[in-house]
Amino acid sequence: xxxxxxxxxxxxxxxxxxxxxxxxxxxxxxxxxxNLVEYVLINSLFHEPxxxxxxxxxxxxxxxxxxxxxxxxLDKYIYAEDSEAxxxx
Numbered sequence: 001x002x003x004x005x006x007x008x009x010x011x012x013x014x015x016x017x018x019x020x021x022x023x024x025x026x027x028x029x030x031x032x033x034x035n036l037v038e039y040v041l042i043n044s045l046f047h048e049p050x051x052x053x054x055x056x057x058x059x060x061x062x063x064x065x066x067x068x069x070x071x072x073x074l075d076k077y078i079y080a081e082d083s084e085a086x087x088x089x
Contacts, residue, residue, distance in 0.1 A: 026036040
């Protein structure tokens with residue numbers, strides 16, 4: 001059985017560049033601007049990263065244990081059979 005979500009009209013003032021960007025992105029995603037704004041707000045307000053993601057974000061910020069990456073060797077990373085193969089590149 002389908003449920004109906006009650007919605008209430010709201011009016012916001014946005015800079016022109018932001019509204020144009022929203023229109024462009026909505027068109028790219030085949031969405032209405034309203035649907036895109038609702039989606040972005042829900043994701044930013046209700047979807048918190050899990051503990052593993054937060055730890056990875058902190059690791060990246062700290063720069064600890066980061067490996068050098070050579071984009072010319074991307075295939076070795078993509079096709080590595082296990083995580084040890086990636087570290088032995």
